[in-house]
Amino acid sequence: MAEIKLDYVNSFIDSRGKRRYVFRRKGHKKVTINGRPGSPEFMDAYHSLLERTGGAIPEIGGSRTKIGTINALAVALYKHDVFTKGLAKDTQAPWRRIIDHFREFKTPSGRVYGDNRFATIQRRNIVAFLEGKTANAQKNNLKAIRFLVRFAISQGELAHDPTEDIDVLKADGPKSTGHMTWLEPQIEQYREYHALGTVARLALELLLNIAARRHDAHLIGQQHNRAGKLTWRPHKTLRTTGKMLSIRILPNLQAALDAMPKQARAEGVLTFLVNDYGRPFASAAAFGNKFADWCTAAGMKPVLCDDGRTRNFRAHGLRKAALRALAHAGATGVELMAVSGHSSLEQVQVYIDQVEQERAAEAAMRKLTTMPTTKAAMSSD
Structure with missing residues (x-):
């Protein structure tokens, strides 16, 4: 099979006579890619490097x-x-x-x-x-x-769909719980390490304030601030509903914004969140990777979840934390959707159900502990 030519990939023969492939792109470190161009493992690594360095896939x-x-x-x-x-x-x-x-x-x-x-x-x-x-x-x-x-x-190349009758496996074991939802102890731990005036702290307050996905969070800036509200169109719904979100800036976020030093960003940059060079993050993935570094620096430890998977606290978990906090505050499903940008009540009902379960269980246990007859019945058993 002919050798596949890929942008930014150079090859050479090492001292042992083996052909090596190196990804080289101006402004980034050289990375050796294992395998052969065209193989699944090689292409996975190649595409990942293209995404990280902000390049289009050829x-x-x-x-x-x-x-x-x-x-x-x-x-x-x-x-x-x-x-x-x-x-x-x-x-x-x-x-x-x-x-x-x-x-x-x-x-x-x-x-x-x-x-x-x-x-x-x-x-x-x-x-x-x-x-x-x-x-x-x-x-x-x-x-x-x-x-x-x-x-x-x-395109007229095929008359029927051969995928129609294909059934895939059903997942075994517990249903995935997704990204870890941050609770107050983790939020406070992060705040204690990352002080006001740092981009790390601003990122947390922004995500908690507007329950944004990381793709939106890394693009939002002063241009979206309209009379004390952040107004933008979520990236995920641009091609579907195209809805506009407008959310009030709460005191915690405003304090984080006010504390940022003016020299922390390059000239002309409007985004709130910037990289170490004062410029906007190249992509949502770049921001996500940096946020992961901030979590590690704050001592956030991985957690073994009920579905058997070990997860770390990441940016998307703050979106879930924000919605959970709103549900605890008594927000309705429609109100949650107005903040999160979800398109159906079913998508936000999970947060309301979690809060209602906690409240109902607490009320039940409170009744149990305040009834003398019940205490006596339990002690006699």
Whole structure:
């Protein structure tokens, strides 16, 4: 198979005669990538480096593809508006990785899927690609492959959808609890370490104040401050509802904003959150990674969750903490949606249910401890 040429990747033969691949981009450290260009492990690392350094992902094998093949359809998809404009950036990168893995997947004869004509693709080919993956991986992989298949149908390359009857595994064990929700002890621990006047502290107060996703938080700035309220369109809903959120700046956030030194940011920068050079974070991922460093510096320890997974306290957990605090304050489902930007009551009902369970359980236990007859009955047992 011909060698795949990738932007920013150079190769050389080391002292042992082995070919090595190095990712080199101006302004960033050199990174050696293990594996061979085109392999799943190599492409995962390559795409990750592109995202971290703020670069666009180039076409793979675009000049070598034959019309009508899976490779050709994938390259066409990556250029099409349905992909570039129809999908959020946070979705494009992982789905592209999955599709590239599908292209590189080999048949029993050793032929890669990408060289085959799309018109010949069958259900069993997709099932073979999904086999051996976890339930969540199967679910995510199938979504991306189905997107490619339906693009092929829209382009007249395929008459039917072979993914329609494919069932993925159901996850075993407890349902995932997602990101860790910050509670008051963790919030206070973070505040004690990161004082007012630091970007780290401002990040926490901003996330708690507006219950924002990290993508919105790293972009919000003075241009969104309108008469004491932050007003913006959440990135996640730009292509769907396009709703505008307007949330009052609370005292804790205002104090954090007032405490920031003016020389902490480069000239002309409006975003509240800036990197070590006083400039906006290159991406939501860059901000998330920096926030993880701030959590580590504050001594935030990983926690073993009920679903058996170990998780760290991260930025998204503060969004959950903000919504939980609002539910404790008596906010209704509609009021929670007005802050969070969620599109349905079902999505915020989980926070209300958690708070109501805590209150109901506390009320029940209080009744138990204040009834003399019950005490006597329990002691006699």
